[in-house]
Amino acid sequence: MITGMxxxxxxLLVLALAWWGWGARRAQMGGALPPGPRPLPLLGNLLQLxxxxxxxxxxxxxxxxxxxxxxxxxxxxxxxxxxxxxLRDALVLQADAFSGCGAMAVFERFTRGxxxxxxxxxxxxxxxxxxxxxxxxxxxxxxxxxxxxxRRRLRYDPALLPPxxxxxxxxxxxxxxxxxxxNVICSVVFGKRYGYGDPEFLRLLDLFNDNFRIxxxxxxxxxxxxxxxxxxLPGPHHRIFRxxxxxxxxxxxxxxxxxxxxxxxxxxxxxxxxxxxxxKEQQDPESHFQEETLVMxxxxxxxxxxxxxxxxxxxxxxxxxxxxxxxxxxxxxxDAVVGRARAPRLEDRVRLPYTNAVLHEIQxxxxxxxLGLPRALTRDAHLHSHFLPKGTFVIPxxxxxxxxxxxxxxPDCFNPTNFLDDKGEFQSNDAFxxxxxxxxxxxxxxxxxxxxxxxxxxxxxxxxxLPVGNPANIDLTPHCTGLGNVPPAFRLRLVAR
Numbered sequence: 001m002i003t004g005m006x007x008x009x010x011x012l013l014v015l016a017l018a019w020w021g022w023g024a025r026r027a028q029m030g031g032a033l034p035p036g037p038r039p040l041p042l043l044g045n046l047l048q049l050x051x052x053x054x055x056x057x058x059x060x061x062x063x064x065x066x067x068x069x070x071x072x073x074x075x076x077x078x079x080x081x082x083x084x085x086x087l088r089d090a091l092v093l094q095a096d097a098f099s100g101c102g103a104m105a106v107f108e109r110f111t112r113g114x115x116x117x118x119x120x121x122x123x124x125x126x127x128x129x130x131x132x133x134x135x136x137x138x139x140x141x142x143x144x145x146x147x148x149x150x151r152r153r154l155r156y157d158p159a160l161l162p163p164x165x166x167x168x169x170x171x172x173x174x175x176x177x178x179x180x181x182x183n184v185i186c187s188v189v190f191g192k193r194y195g196y197g198d199p200e201f202l203r204l205l206d207l208f209n210d211n212f213r214i215x216x217x218x219x220x221x222x223x224x225x226x227x228x229x230x231x232x233l234p235g236p237h238h239r240i241f242r243x244x245x246x247x248x249x250x251x252x253x254x255x256x257x258x259x260x261x262x263x264x265x266x267x268x269x270x271x272x273x274x275x276x277x278x279x280k281e282q283q284d285p286e287s288h289f290q291e292e293t294l295v296m297x298x299x300x301x302x303x304x305x306x307x308x309x310x311x312x313x314x315x316x317x318x319x320x321x322x323x324x325x326x327x328x329x330x331x332x333x334x335d336a337v338v339g340r341a342r343a344p345r346l347e348d349r350v351r352l353p354y355t356n357a358v359l360h361e362i363q364x365x366x367x368x369x370x371l372g373l374p375r376a377l378t379r380d381a382h383l384h385s386h387f388l389p390k391g392t393f394v395i396p397x398x399x400x401x402x403x404x405x406x407x408x409x410x411p412d413c414f415n416p417t418n419f420l421d422d423k424g425e426f427q428s429n430d431a432f433x434x435x436x437x438x439x440x441x442x443x444x445x446x447x448x449x450x451x452x453x454x455x456x457x458x459x460x461x462x463x464x465x466l467p468v469g470n471p472a473n474i475d476l477t478p479h480c481t482g483l484g485n486v487p488p489a490f491r492l493r494l495v496a497r
Contacts, residue, residue, distance in 0.1 A: 032387075033070040033077055033079060033386075033388070033392070034065075034068050034069050034070050034079060034386040034388075035065060035069060035070065036061070036065050036069040036070035036071050036072075036080075037061060037064075037065065037069075037071065039072045043074070044071070044072025044073065044074055044075065044077075045071045045072045045073060046072070046073055046074050046225065048061075049071065049073050053481055054073070054221065054371065054481070054482065055367075055370035055371055055397065055399050055481060058071070058080055058082065058371075058395070058397055058400075059082065059397070059399070059400055059403065061080075062080070062082035062083070062397075062400065066082075066384075067081070067082045067083045067085060067086035067384060068080070068081060068082070068086055068383055068384045068386050069082070073225055074225035074226060075225075076225075076393060077393065078374070078393045078394065078395050079388060079392055079393070079394050079395070080394075080395045080397055081383075081394060081395065081396050081397060081400075082397045082400040083400050083401065083404050083406075084400075084401040084404045084406070084407050084430070084431040086383070086384060087396055087397075087398070087400070087401050087433065087437065088430070088437070089383060089384065090381075090383055090394070090396070091375075091396060091436070091437045091438035091440075092437050092438055094381055094383070095438040095439045096378065096379075096439065097377055097378055097379050097380075097381040098375050098377060098378075098381070098394065098396075098438060098439075099375070099378055099438065099439035099440060100120050100375055100376035100377060100378045101117070101118055101119065101120050101124070101373065101374070101375065101376060101440065102373070102374030102375050102376040102393045102394060102395075103118075103374070103376070103393075104118075104224050104373070104374060105223060105224045105225075105227035106215055106220055106223050106224055106227075106237075106240060109227070109241065110241065110244045111296050111299075114292060114293050114296040115127070115293065115296030115297045115299065115300045116128055116131055116296075116297050116300050116301075116443065117300040117304065117373070118296075118300070120376070120378075122288070123288045123293075126288045127288060127293070127297060128443070130274075130277060130289075131270075131297065131301075131443055132443065134267075134270055134273040134274070135188070135270070135443065137267075137273070138188055138269075138270070168466070168493050168494075168495050169493065170468045170491040170492065170493050171491055171492070171493075171494075172489060172490070172491050173313075173314055173317055173492065174209070174310075174314055174489070175202075175205065176196075177310045177313045177314055177455070178205045178208075178209060178306065178310040179196050179201070179202075179205060180310075180455065181305070181306055181309045181310040181313065181451055181455070182201075182204070182205055182208075182302070182305075182306045182310070184305075184447065184451060185301060185302055185305045185306060185444070185447070187269075188269065188270055188301075188447075189269060189270045189271060189298055189301055189302065190254055190269055190271065191268040191269030191271070191272070200250075203246075203250075204247070204250055205306070207243045207246055207247050207250075208247070208302065208303060208306055208307055209307065210239065210243055211240050211243050211244070211303075212303075212307040212311070212483070212484055212486070213480060213486055214236055214237060214239060214240050215240060215482065215483040215484075216480040216481060216482040216483045216484045216485070216486050217236075217480045217482060218482070219235055219236050219237040220237065220240070220482050220483060221482045222237075223237045223240075247299060248295055248299075251295050251298045251299060252291075252295055254271065254298075255271060255275075255291065255294060255295065255298075258271045258272055258275060259275065262275060264276060264279060270298070270301070271294065271298065274289065274294045274297070275294070277289045278290070278291070278294070301443070301444065304442060304443070304444055305444040305447060305448060307484070308368050308369065308442075308448065308484070309444075309447075309448045309451050309452065311368050311484060311485075311486060311487070312362065312363060312366065312368050312434075312448075312452055313451075313452060313455055313456060314487055315362065315366045315368070315485075315487040316359070316362040316366075316452070316456055317456075317459075317465065317492060318474065318476065318487050318488075318490055319362055319365065319366075319414060319476065320460075320465055321465055321466075321467040321471055321474055321490070321492055322414075322471055322474040322476060323414065323471075324465070324471060326358060326414075326416065327460060327465055329354060330354065330355045330358055330457075330460050331460050331461070331464075331497070333352055333353075333354050333355050334352070334355065334457060334460060334461050337351050337352055338352075338457075338461065340461060340462075340497070343454075343458055343461070344453070344454060344457040344458060344461060346450055346453065346454070348457075349453060350426075352457075353420065353424060353425050353426040354416065354420070354424070355457060356419070356426045356453075357416040357417070357418070357419035357420045357426055357427075358416045359452055359453060359456060360416075360418075360419045360428075360432060361414060361415065361416045361418055361419055362414075362452075363432070363434040363452070364402045364408070364418065364432055364434070365402070365414045366478075366485055366487075367398060367399035367402050367403075367434065367485060368434060368484055368485055369398060369434070369436075369483065369484055369485075370397070370398060370399035370481060370484075370485055371395055371396070371397060371398065371399070371483075372395075372396040372397070372398040372436050373396075373436070373440065374393060374394060374395055374396075375393075375394040375396055375440065376391060376392065376393055376394065377389070377390050377391060377392045377394065378390065396436065398433055398434070398436060401431045401432075401433050402431070402432070402433075402434075404431055407429060407431035408429070408431065414476075419432075435448070459494075461497075462496065462497060463494040463495060463496060463497060464494070464495045464496075464497055465492055465493075465494065466492065466493040466494075466495060467492060467493075468490075468491045468492060468493065474490070475488060
C-alpha cells in the first residue's frame, strides 16, 4: 500500500513542480518564442526527448522545425540552434547578444554564478580579460601557444607520456591519459607537477572523472531539469556535490600554500597572478577578485581542460583501433616528416597535413560537448526571422555543425578527407567548432589543441596500437551522452614499433 502511494505521489510532485516552473518561466519571458514541437501538459517535451541521447533527439526535431526552434525539456523553454548557419549567425555574428551563460542547475548549486565559465555581466568580462592576460603571460593564447618556454616544456618534458605498461599487455588508457593531461594544466595553475603514483593527484583525477561521467548520464540530465525535486531523491547525482566539496578543499589547500610561499609581484603560476590582483584590489569593495572566485576559477580551468582533452584522446585511440589503416597512414607520414629520432613538435603540424586532418576529424566526429554550454541572451535579438527576447535560454547544438551535410562529406562517418583538399593538403572548415565559437570560446583551446596533437603523435610515433579483440566489433557509440560524449570503456595493447 505504501509503495503504491509513493508511486502515485512522485509523479504528482513532478507535475506540480513542472507546472510552477513552467508558469514562472513563461511569465518571465513574455512574448512568443520560435515554434517547436507541441508540449505535453505540464511536462513540456520531456517525454518526446530520448533520455541519454538528447543531441540526437534535437537533431531529429530540427528536420521538421528548422534550424531555430523551441523545446521544453521540462518546465523551462529552450531555443535550440541547429546547423552551422544558425550557430554562426548567432554565436559569431551576434556574439555580444549571445555571450551570456545559461544556468545549469548542477553547476549553479556549486558555483553560485562564480568563476569564469558560469558567471555573467561585469564579473565575467573582468575575470575573462584577466585570465586571458595571465595565460598569455605563460605563453597560452586562445589560438596558439606562443611562448618558446612552453613549447620546450611540452616538447621535451619526460612526463609528456605516462609510464607505459609492459609491451603488449592490455590496459585501460583512461587514468594514464588523464594523468598526463592534468599534469600540464597543473603546471599552469599550481606551478607544479605530480608524480603518477601520487595518491592526492590520483584522487583529484578520479573526482573530476566521476563528475564528468555522472553529469553526462541520465541522472545529470534529469537533475538539470528538476533540481529541486532531485535534491530530495536518492541517487548517484548526490555524489557530484560530495565530489565538488572535496575538490573545493583540495583547491583551497593549494591556494593556502601559495599564500604562504609566494613572492608578491613575482608570479610563478595562475594562482599567484590572481593573488597579486587580489592584493591590488583589496581596498575595492566591489572587486571581483576574492578567494572564493579564485577557487571557482581554478576549478573551471581544471575541469574544462582535463576532462574534455583526456576524453578526446581516449576516444581518438578507440577510433584509431577501429580504423587501423588510418593509424598506419599517420605513422607513415610521421616517419617521413619527423622520423623516429626526435619527438614531434608543434611546428611540425604544418608539414603533417594528413595527421592534422585525422586529429580534426576525431574532434568533429566525437563532438565531446555535443550541446555545448547553454547561453542566455544579454539583450533582445533577431535570428532567422525570429525574435528572441533578452534572457532567452539557448542550447547551441555544436554537434549539429559537425554533422551538417552542407559542410562535411558523409557527416555521420569518420572520414579524414573532410579536412583535406583535392591536393591532399590540410583544409580548415569554419563549421569545426569543438571549443564553441564567439565570446564564450574555451579559454584553454590552444592548450587543448596542442595536447591532442603532441600526445597522439607521440604515441603513434613510438607504438603500434593493437585492439583486444576484433577491431570490426569496436563500438564507437558513446557510453554516456549529456554534458559530454563519454566513450565506452576499452582496453588496448601498445607494442613498440
